Amino acid sequence: MEKALERTTLLIGDKGLEKLTNSSIAVIGVGGVGSYVVEALARCGVGNLLLVDHDIIDVSNINRQIHALTSTIGLSKVDVMKNRIKDINPNCKVEIKKEFCTPENVSIILNKKYDYIIDAIDYVKGKIAIIELAKQKNINVISSMGTANKLNNKSFEIVDVSKTHSCPLAKVMRKELRQKGIDSGVKVIYSPIKSIKIEQNDNTKEKVLGSISFVPPVAGLLLAGEVINDLLFDSTCMIEI
Structure with a gap:
């Protein structure tokens, strides 16, 4: 893998590189955002x-979603x-858990010590x-x-959750x-741009969210970049650019 x-x-x-090789990262949710997070982490050499x-x-x-093909x-x-x-x-050790993460099972799913947890559910x-x-x-x-119901992929920001606005999910x-008892101290990625209103049949029981190829992946890559930079620039591994 050196080459x-x-x-x-x-x-x-x-x-x-040694820092990334020795790092353990949990990615919860491997969809439109999470699949691109995983892809970037693997290509960076996370071990x-x-x-x-x-x-x-x-x-x-x-x-x-990067893993979604007609063949898969x-x-x-x-x-x-x-x-x-x-x-x-090939050197990356991958553990998988086919679970839906809930308050009841989260401690079982995340039962090891990780350097970083990425929530993409x-x-x-x-x-x-x-x-x-x-x-x-x-x-x-x-x-x-x-990241749904959006066309603007240039508006994403990584901020403390207390600094978010105009995002319904962030508000909740x-x-x-x-x-x-958690008012701050949680990093999130969000877009302050209001979502596009999707017209749907009022009789539809489940509302389907709109999505497009160039929005969730951008959020996923930005998330991966933030995590990698945090790992590289922590107090135990300062690299100089």
């Missing part, structure tokens, strides 16, 4: 990954992603539980807010976190 990561090493040095997602690949995922429809997202990582970075109670556990265990955590998260 494959040669250009990465030119940027971050041997010490930086240990936990992938959590109970879902299978559906034809409706093809427009925005019906397969487990984490199985496909694990095989993809093996083809990218839609379920609010699950997101809150992930953040709570990360805080309790003093683990770095970053959470993705909404702020309220729920305050009730847990």
Whole structure:
């Protein structure tokens, strides 16, 4: 893998690459955002990954999820992603859990010490539980807010959750976190641009969110970049650019 990561090493040095090789990162949710997070982490040389997602690949995922192909429809997202990582970075140790993350099982799912936890799921109670556990265990955590019903992929910001505005999911998260005694200290990626209103049949029981190929992936890559930079520039591994 030395040749494959040669250009990465030119940027971050041997010490930086060693840091990433020894890092353990959990990615909860391997969809439009999470699949691109995983892809970027594997290509950076991260040595240990936990992938959590109970879902299978559906034809409706093809427009925005990196593992979604006509040949992978019906397969487990984490199985496909694990095989993809093996083809990218054979040295990466990948653990998968086919679980839907909830407050009841989060401590079982995240039962090891991680250098970083990345939340890329839609379920609010699950997101809150992930953040709570990360805080309790003093683990770095970053959470993705909404990326659906958007066309502007240049508006994403990574800020403390207390600084978010104009994002319905972030508003709910702020309220729920305050009730847990967490007013700040949680990194999130969000867009302050209001979502596009989607016209749907009022009789539709489940509202379908609009998505496009160039929005969720951007959020995923920005998340991965933030995590990698945090790992490289922490107090134990300072690299010089």
